[in-house]
Amino acid sequence: MATHRSDTPLYRRLARQLQERIAAGTYPAGSRLPSEPELSADFGVNRLTVRQAVAELERAAVLEIRRGVGTFVRPPAVRVSITVDPRSQRFDLGSVHRALPLDTPLPEGTAGVVEGDGEAVVAAPAVGRSAEDDEAARQLGRTVGELSRVDTVIRIGGRPRVANSYWVPTRPLPAELLRPGRPGNMVLALAGAAGVELEYDWRAFGAIGADLADAELLGVPPGTPLLVREGVSCTPDGTPALYVRRRIDGSSARFVLHYREPGGTDGAGGSGPAR
């Protein structure tokens, strides 16, 4: 292994070999890889080099590492679909979408709604000089001093899956609304507090690695790919009234937008994303 001449680093060649073995079925989905000391001996490289290769494949969602247990080949993704209604500011949470054939058993922890699910306030931080606060002020056409902010977390299937930050040009907000732990749909609560109706202006989708704060909120390692959905909602007369920024654990959830009416011909035999 170490004798093989190449300009690509050893750990990446090792990662490629592991991925090839997975694709070839040598390590089938769900199976345990040889332990790090074993791989280290088999390939004749240091254990740290093995770890570097394994870490890359873990970030690419090819492997799943369970501390004290072993490293496993990830089965095909099963993710929560979050279906968005463009009219109301409402999600349809908890619909489980299986991305692969129907005979794949559901992994544990991906089932439907459980106790404690839903949205809850985690903090109401002062709107200061963070880059996010400045961005919110810009998007709403206000100064940071005019804004209030609320941070929430949405739990699905018992796990925190979405971290949210809301900025509104309403100050002060009712204290009850900001109480940590307060449950309930925050968009509706904010619209109610401001006494306005809200309509989508625009929404944008991006992807970023979890920073240290989001990693803690969502219970994932820093750097985990997060789906970021941000946007502005307006009152019916077009005044920007809400800037939202949501961070979603990318490996466990996805946003689905439907363009055709439900009940139409489904050529895939009902196997499309849950609605």
Next chain:
Amino acid sequence: MATHRSDTPLYRRLARQLQERIAAGTYPAGSRLPSEPELSADFGVNRLTVRQAVAELERAAVLEIRRGVGTFVRPPAVRVSITVDPRSQRFDLGSVHRALPLDTPLPEGTAGVVEGDGEAVVAAPAVGRSAEDDEAARQLGRTVGELSRVDTVIRIGGRPRVANSYWVPTRPLPAELLRPGRPGNMVLALAGAAGVELEYDWRAFGAIGADLADAELLGVPPGTPLLVREGVSCTPDGTPALYVRRRIDGSSARFVLHYREPGGTDGAGGSGPAR
């Protein structure tokens, strides 16, 4: 540093300290961090521990590492907005959106459309037994044997930014259409080859770390957070006719969906996402 008792690992405490210094302005945006040996000496930890902390902050898009030069505090993101028209299958590429105050200078390499921009074929792989191929077959309600596949890359601002895979139940496809390097909008070409019109059925957004193949195509390190946009388009009678899967470098581009008509009141003084 090393004497400080805590159950959080040393490298993460170091990462947190670095992030605090960045937030506090000790290391301003765009500035160079002390070199790894310097940080190693300053904090009294091994260089590998420093590297672990820096690597986390790099994946979280807080730092940018330039080999042989140094490690820098990332300036506020400037990203290409990809605006989607829900009717046609068309993008509006190349519109640059600045996420932060307007006096921030544009970094190099983020300007408008340059030579070589646009979509080009990179491969027409056989539709075999990969997990993606199976998923495409399932979504289109076909067997893998009935499908053709084309992979393309879209370049914006001179850099590859979007990797695409298309599956269609048309076989064989015209050889000219599959020629590596062939430029032009692939959705339109595929619709033309099949002699049909295409409408959106659904689109889903997710986030995932780049696997080894996508990392090479996009010129980013494996594990880089990618925005994944996938979906099915139908013919007007509702027959699934195209499954698309796009992977977009999350740090440099985002998808924008507009819900209000253009020309309406823009309370933010025209500072919203490019249209």
Next chain:
DNA sequence: CAGTGGTCTAGACCACTCT
């Protein structure tokens, strides 16, 4: 308890960038 992955150190050599 044995085995797994997680962290940390010390030291070495290399490839790259800029001057």
Next chain:
DNA sequence: GAGTGGTCTAGACCACTGC
């Protein structure tokens, strides 16, 4: 050439998991 980050090794100790 000097300084930067990139890779790799050897060895150690720890925390977690499951039997």
